[in-house]
Amino acid sequence: MAAAAAGERGPVMAIPRAAPRAARTQRRTRIQEEKEELILEAALDVFATNGFRGSTIDQIAEVAGMSKPNLLYYFRTKEAMHRALIERVLDSWLDPLREFDAAGNPVSEIRSYIRRKLEMARDFPRESRLFANEVLQGAPRIEDALMGPLKSLVDEKAMVIRAWAKAGKIAKCDPYHLIFAIWATTQHYADFDVQVRAVLGPNRAGEGRFEDAARFLEHLFVNGLAVGGPPAGTAGS
Amino acid sequence: MAAAAAGERGPVMAIPRAAPRAARTQRRTRIQEEKEELILEAALDVFATNGFRGSTIDQIAEVAGMSKPNLLYYFRTKEAMHRALIERVLDSWLDPLREFDAAGNPVSEIRSYIRRKLEMARDFPRESRLFANEVLQGAPRIEDALMGPLKSLVDEKAMVIRAWAKAGKIAKCDPYHLIFAIWATTQHYADFDVQVRAVLGPNRAGEGRFEDAARFLEHLFVNGLAVGGPPAGTAGS
DNA sequence: TGTAATGTTTACCAACCGGTTAAATTATCA
DNA sequence: TGATAATTTAACCGGTTGGTAAACATTACA
Structure with a gap:
């Protein structure tokens, strides 16, 4: 589901961004697994105490010790983070x-x-x-x-x-x-x-x-x- | 408490805004009572379903059928609305x-x-x-x-x-x-x-x-x- | 009825927020 | 080692949000 959503924008052109958790190869690198883990852990902290709307990506990024765009590299939207977290x-x-x-x-x-x-x-x-x-x-x-x-x-x-x-x-x-x-x-x-x-x-x-x-x-x-x-x-x- | 907060800014000059629920006279007009009631009713709706951070003054204003600045005429801040609501x-x-x-x-x-x-x-x-x-x-x-x-x-x-x-x-x-x-x-x-x-x-x-x-x-x-x-x-x- | 106090609106602002772009940096592996 | 892919960052953008300024409208009351 997340993978499908990731590919929705660019139809033919060389994909503009690296598209993590991509379609072809499965769950790729060690570092990806670690960072996603780190993000979801931080997201749990923030979402649990502030609710979805009350939470900001910046907050999660700070707790995770990462930059906001870096978070958005792993999860394309705030909602994707939340979805992944719930699922997990x-x-x-x-x-x-x-x-x-x-x-x-x-x-x-x-x-x-x-x-x-x-x-x-x-x-x-x-x-x-x-x-x-x-x-x-x-x-x-x-x-x-x-x-x-x-x-x-x-x-x-x-x-x-x-x-x-x-x-x-x-x-x-x-x-x-x-x-x-x-x-x-x-x-x-x-x-x-x-x-x-x-x-x-x-x-x-x-x-x-x-x-x-x-x-x-x-x-x-x-x-x-x-x-x-x-x-x-x-x-x- | 709310009245005290209302007078904090302007020290000496002629008060710039009407300062409802003011210090001197007590709870003033009929219309004030009605509107505050209306606002708190709307605020209850919005705060209850979205939480404090998740709620916006615009939302409350819309539910109350008033303009945002008009709301802020009766309650100086979003937090004041929430405080009044809780108290009540x-x-x-x-x-x-x-x-x-x-x-x-x-x-x-x-x-x-x-x-x-x-x-x-x-x-x-x-x-x-x-x-x-x-x-x-x-x-x-x-x-x-x-x-x-x-x-x-x-x-x-x-x-x-x-x-x-x-x-x-x-x-x-x-x-x-x-x-x-x-x-x-x-x-x-x-x-x-x-x-x-x-x-x-x-x-x-x-x-x-x-x-x-x-x-x-x-x-x-x-x-x-x-x-x-x-x-x-x-x-x- | 006139006028001062009260109430309402329009226009606005700075900070925040979700998200993007593109360039720089780092890891991977032939 | 060098090229290629993966990762990270700085700069930025448009929309939203809490709140303000000031002009305008209405009400209460002498």
């Missing part, structure tokens, strides 16, 4: 959900899904914010991914959850909203990090907050999805 | 949490808090996204609000929840993470609306999704916070 990150971002195993024990599957998602929020907050920014602003550049691969994967896993509920292994519940709830609660710690820190205050804002969150969320979801109504003694006035 | 919206945004009543029944208090927050996500998604954008990008313009009024309110309500837990009315849990979880799950339906719609698909993306979400979340939190461990029969292989 989306797959690994969905991994935890993919690992969700129909054959496993429902409670432990859900528990470990929560834990994995929380680990990702802790270890890859930029990735989380990259998507959050994008989705929040209407997902103009990842709509396809949302309605395609993402929806398919969720549909598949929702069926698994529904089967568990039907078999009486967990409480009857809407699997989609369950998945939303897990996404929301876990990614919250990456996307709304400053708010979490501000509310917890300097004493509790350390890395321990992820352990506390894990404990709470596991309790919430495991108890919340346990079969049968609330155990007893919760009726008040 | 923050209070009502925190209302549901304020209504959280220590004297009430814990389960029904939590249940109705969830419901109110979900209603706000449905009825005021722009407000939710305004904050989400801001917090996501590091909250450079609302840090004070987060660490001041917000933290205070949460601290207060966290004590209430902790008392409930201590009295055995709900399960022992970290009250801060409980509040985060409620925020995250409810605001998710405003902030990540496109994703929710994309995943649910055209059939289920109608307004009914909020009812489904309410049902699921009430179940999750009420069951999840019920005293005692998971009722029975959830142990698998």
Whole structure:
């Protein structure tokens, strides 16, 4: 896709610019691989904290320690950078959900899904914010991914959850909203990090907050999805 | 604050511009009130969908049906618009949490808090996204609000929840993470609306999704916070 | 009704931003 | 080593953006 776009302008004449990631030879030099890596790393930094429109090529260039035209040598447009970044990150971002195993024990599957998602929020907050920014602003550049691969994967896993509920292994519940709830609660710690820190205050804002969150969320979801109504003694006035 | 900023430039000379919301007389004319209202309404629209940096004064002007300089007559800078907007919206945004009543029944208090927050996500998604954008990008313009009024309110309500837990009315849990979880799950339906719609698909993306979400979340939190461990029969292989 | 304060518009500007051009520099390899 | 391709840089460009200047229009009010 990127390669096709690169060749769109010059029809016959000797190509005016070197056209990296070109059509003929595949991924060329060592240096190209390194620099693209470097750029995408910087782009992740900048896009994640400023969103697409709020980010400038100059910012990315500065973080990457390169000149702006040099960046544009590797990625023809700002949007191409963003596209490449999304493409590269989306797959690994969905991994935890993919690992969700129909054959496993429902409670432990859900528990470990929560834990994995929380680990990702802790270890890859930029990735989380990259998507959050994008989705929040209407997902103009990842709509396809949302309605395609993402929806398919969720549909598949929702069926698994529904089967568990039907078999009486967990409480009857809407699997989609369950998945939303897990996404929301876990990614919250990456996307709304400053708010979490501000509310917890300097004493509790350390890395321990992820352990506390894990404990709470596991309790919430495991108890919340346990079969049968609330155990007893919760009726008040 | 805004008034003080307005007078910073011209020191002695006859004030060059009309200086609305001026120092002497209080909030002046009817038309001023109307136009400021109009502008903030438009600003909410634009800031909520594009974030601060991603929004332009021209966009806001267009939505408001006014010229850019006219906007800048009422708010001296883009940041002043944003500040005024945040100030105006923050209070009502925190209302549901304020209504959280220590004297009430814990389960029904939590249940109705969830419901109110979900209603706000449905009825005021722009407000939710305004904050989400801001917090996501590091909250450079609302840090004070987060660490001041917000933290205070949460601290207060966290004590209430902790008392409930201590009295055995709900399960022992970290009250801060409980509040985060409620925020995250409810605001998710405003902030990540496109994703929710994309995943649910055209059939289920109608307004009914909020009812489904309410049902699921009430179940999750009420069951999840019920005293005692998971009722029975959830142990698998 | 007249006039001073308030409100609106047109024209403008400097900085920024995405992107291009072309020339210079460096790596590759026959 | 030398030619060729790949990489990097300086200079530049047109459009956008936040904001201003000043003239013009309208409103409030004595």
